[in-house]
Amino acid sequence: NAGVTQTPKFQVLKTGQSMTLQCAQDMNHEYMSWYRQDPGMGLRLIHYSVGAGITDQGEVPNGYNVSRSTTEDFPLRLLSAAPSQTSVYFCASKQGVFYGYTFGSGTRLTVV
Amino acid sequence: RKEVEQDPGPFNVPEGATVAFNCTYSNSASQSFFWYRQDCRKEPKLLMSVYSSGNEDGRFTAQLNRASQYISLLIRDSKLSDSATYLCVVNILTILAGAGSYQLTFGKGTKLSVIP
Numbered sequence: 001n002a003g004v005t006q007t008p009k010f011q012v013l014k015t016g017q018s019m020t021l022q023c024a025q026d027m028n029h030e031y032m033s034w035y036r037q038d039p040g041m042g043l044r045l046i047h048y049s050v051g052a053g054i055t056d057q058g059e060v061p062n063g064y065n066v067s068r069s070t071t072e073d074f075p076l077r078l079l080s081a082a083p084s085q086t087s088v089y090f091c092a093s094k095q096g097v098f099y100g101y102t103f104g105s106g107t108r109l110t111v112v
Numbered sequence: 113r114k115e116v117e118q119d120p121g122p123f124n125v126p127e128g129a130t131v132a133f134n135c136t137y138s139n140s141a142s143q144s145f146f147w148y149r150q151d152c153r154k155e156p157k158l159l160m161s162v163y164s165s166g167n168e169d170g171r172f173t174a175q176l177n178r179a180s181q182y183i184s185l186l187i188r189d190s191k192l193s194d195s196a197t198y199l200c201v202v203n204i205l206t207i208l209a210g211a212g213s214y215q216l217t218f219g220k221g222t223k224l225s226v227i228p
Contacts, residue, residue, distance in 0.1 A: 033216075042220040043156070043199075045208075057208055058215070090155055097214050098144040098203055103155035 002026050006091050006104035013081040013111045021076040021107050023091030031094045032074040033058070033101065034066065036087040043090070049074055050097075081111045115139060118200050118219035126227050129190050133222045135183040135200030143214060145176055147185045148199040150221065156199055159185075190226045197221040 007022045025032065033048040045058030049068040063085060065077040074093075078085060088108050092101035115138045125131050137145075145162035160167065162174040162183055173186040183200055200219040205212055 035218075040220070043218040045215060048215070056211070056213070059208065094216075100144075100146045100148075100158045100161060100201065101156075101216060103157070105155050 004091055004093055004102055004104035006089075006107050008107060009105065010108050011110070013078070013109065015081060015083060015111060017078075017081050019078050019081070021078075021089055021091075021109075023074045023076065023104060024072050025074075025091075025093040025102075026072065027093060027095075027102070028071060029093035029095055029102075030071065031096065031099075031101075032068065033092050034064070034074070034076045035090045035092065036060065037090060037106075038087050046076065046089075078109075083111045085109065086111045115204055115217045116200055116202050116219040118198075118222050120220060120222060122223040122225055124225045124227055125190055127190060127192060129226075130186065130188050131190055131224065132187075133185045133198050133200070133224075135185075135202075135219055137181050137183070137200075137202040137204065137217075139202070139204045140178075140181060141205050142181075142202045144203040145183055146201040146216075147172075147174060147183075148201055148218075150197045150199060152196075156218075159198070187224075190224075192226050192228065195224055195226045197223045 004025045034046040035043040047066040049055045091104040094101045147159045148156040149159045150156040166175045171188045175184045199221045204217045206215040
């Protein structure tokens with residue numbers, strides 16, 4: 001039972017590079033979200049999805065894109081990496097609007 | 113006012129102690145409530161949901177006071193393995209990109225260290 005799987009676990013990017021963080025869940029959850037976690041800031045919502053084909057912006061969406069072509073996958077794309085995007089990124093999924101999230105193990109991203 | 117507020121701690125307690133964490137939330141329309149645990153450099157993990165009548169899971173007891181918009185977590189007989197950061201999480205009606213939706217809003221967490 002894999003739950004929520006994120007890849008890669010670690011990544012170093014140069015300023016201006018682009019990349020995609022992968023997220024997949026095998027629990028048939030409709031709701032998926034991406035959060036970033038920075039020291040002293042807590043978890044902040046980047047983008048979320050309530051089902052395949054439906055995505056929406058969260059609290060800090062600038063510089064990131066998402067798509068949801070299947071129920072299982074919810075990749076996060078960094079368009080042009082900036083040092084301010086250095087953070088730990090968590091993908092999460094849940095069964096319904098009033099349920100709690102199950103988190104992936106995170107991706108530690110450093111932009112130099 | 114922040115939407116979900118917690119005492120950041122740290123709380124340093126001896127093994128076997130009882131420790132209580134408190135959390136307040138700003139939106140009276142909130143519908144669901146949780147406590148998560150996050151170990152250092154790990155993902156948050158759901159510890160327990162919080163129900164209006166209060167609920168218990170072993171050494172852990174969660175309480176909700178809707179009138180005061182207050183949530184608590186009590187840990188009895190603390191173990192070394194309880195050392196972690198505890199996150200209060202509330203489902204809050206949030207306006208994002210001009211539309212309202214319920215979003216899980218995380219407190220910044222309270223750090224607990226259980227000392228031998």
